[in-house]
Amino acid sequence: MEQKIKNIGVLTSGGDAPGMNAGIRAVVRACAYHKIKCTGVFRGYQGLIDNDFEELNARSVRNIINRGGTFLKSARSRMFMTEKGRAKAYENLLSQEIDALVVIGGDGTFTGATIFNKEHNFPIIGIPGTIDNDIRGTDYTIGYDTALNTVVEAIDKIRDTANSHNRLFLVEVMGRDAGDIALNAGIGAGAEEILIPEENLGTDRLLESLKRSRKSGKTSSIIVVAEGDQIGKNIFELAEFIETNLEDYEVRVTVLGHIQRGGSPSCYDRVLASRLGIGAVDALIDGKKDIMVGIKDKKITFVPFDLAISGENEIDIDLRRVADITSI
Numbered sequence: 001m002e003q004k005i006k007n008i009g010v011l012t013s014g015g016d017a018p019g020m021n022a023g024i025r026a027v028v029r030a031c032a033y034h035k036i037k038c039t040g041v042f043r044g045y046q047g048l049i050d051n052d053f054e055e056l057n058a059r060s061v062r063n064i065i066n067r068g069g070t071f072l073k074s075a076r077s078r079m080f081m082t083e084k085g086r087a088k089a090y091e092n093l094l095s096q097e098i099d100a101l102v103v104i105g106g107d108g109t110f111t112g113a114t115i116f117n118k119e120h121n122f123p124i125i126g127i128p129g130t131i132d133n134d135i136r137g138t139d140y141t142i143g144y145d146t147a148l149n150t151v152v153e154a155i156d157k158i159r160d161t162a163n164s165h166n167r168l169f170l171v172e173v174m175g176r177d178a179g180d181i182a183l184n185a186g187i188g189a190g191a192e193e194i195l196i197p198e199e200n201l202g203t204d205r206l207l208e209s210l211k212r213s214r215k216s217g218k219t220s221s222i223i224v225v226a227e228g229d230q231i232g233k234n235i236f237e238l239a240e241f242i243e244t245n246l247e248d249y250e251v252r253v254t255v256l257g258h259i260q261r262g263g264s265p266s267c268y269d270r271v272l273a274s275r276l277g278i279g280a281v282d283a284l285i286d287g288k289k290d291i292m293v294g295i296k297d298k299k300i301t302f303v304p305f306d307l308a309i310s311g312e313n314e315i316d317i318d319l320r321r322v323a324d325i326t327s328i
């Protein structure tokens with residue numbers, strides 16, 4: 001028979017994402033509902049190693065549903081990537097009498113979780129919390145929707161200057177290995193071209209497309225470039241390359257950077273985080289472990305960590321077609 005879970009730890013790890021607070025809140029309140037103790041772990045996996053714990057009750061998470069970032073703070077813990085660091089984390093979990101964990105983060109967080117589970121047989125459920133949306137087994141990750149809206153709002157503003165000065169703007173958006181933000185925000189903001197890590201369309205196509213758009217009467221353009229894109233060595237070199245090859249283009253570069261990770265979460269992200277938080281606690285009560293709770297076709301689903309982090313990020317080819325046709 002499964003042992004009854006008495007104390008669930010919750011942490012946020014990797015890049016912060018809007019909606020993580022709503023996810024923590026849901027986990028804490030689901031624990032309160034089921035009369036399970038809940039322990040907050042500060043600074044992600046690093047907090048496990050440093051013994052940075054605090055008991056949380058339903059009132060500890062008041063007034064945070066609307067706040068970006070994560071009140072538990074986050075970290076990219078190098079120590080957790082070592083066997084020694086993970087052994088220390090396990091020791092601290094035992095001494096705190098924590099018998100299961102909910103980790104909110106991205107692919108790296110889940111990689112750490114599954115390694116930890118294999119080493120120490122410790123029940124962990126993952127909640128996808130990353131603006132990158134680069135997780136398999138869930139249609140959306142917490143923070144992605146808010147980030148998209150932030151990017152579109154920023155590009156709308158850039159468009160004013162692009163249009164007033166007849167300029168070409170290269171706008172860099174986040175996504176080290178994933179083009180989801182670039183592709184969707186690019187379509188939403190009406191970008192001329194969208195460059196993503198999953199496909200290298202080559203510089204010839206880019207120059208041809210820019211020549212064509214001038215001929216068709218366009219006076220300004222916006223190109224959205226994911227930070228992991230492989231066409232240009234970096235976005236500034238790409239700008240130089242375009243100006244060298246197309247003399248009638250005046251190019252400017254905007255790197256949106258971390259504004260994409262901040263801000264109050266959208267309603268979608270708050271609801272998603274609330275559903276996934278409750279799903280994670282339900283899963284632990286049911287004796288599940290080494291899995292991520294996600295959302296597919298509007299329904300809560302559970303997928304093994306190995307599957308959630310498997311393979312390269314895939315983009316929806318229909319979206320590429322939409323981008324190509326609408327930017328004609």
Ligand SMILES: Nc1ncnc2c1ncn2[C@@H]1O[C@H](COP(=O)(O)OP(=O)(O)OP(=O)(O)O)[C@@H](O)[C@H]1O
Nearest residue numbers: 014015076077080081105106107108109111112130
């Ligand atoms: N191979 C690994 N072994 C052990 N722990 C790992 C491993 N990979 C990642 N982790 C742990 O997970 C943490 C978070 O991973 P990472 O920094 O890649 O962010 P993420 O969860 O992918 O989120 P995002 O991509 O949104 O920033 C790492 O800092 C590290 O502590």
Ligand SMILES: O=P(O)(O)OC[C@H]1O[C@](O)(CO)[C@@H](O)[C@@H]1O
Nearest residue numbers: 014015016130131132174175176
């Ligand atoms: O400055 P940091 O925390 O290293 O974050 C940068 C990375 O985090 C992500 O935004 C995901 O959170 C990536 O797209 C990006 O490359």
Ligand SMILES: [Mg+2]
Nearest residue numbers: 106107108130
């Ligand atoms: Mg990641």
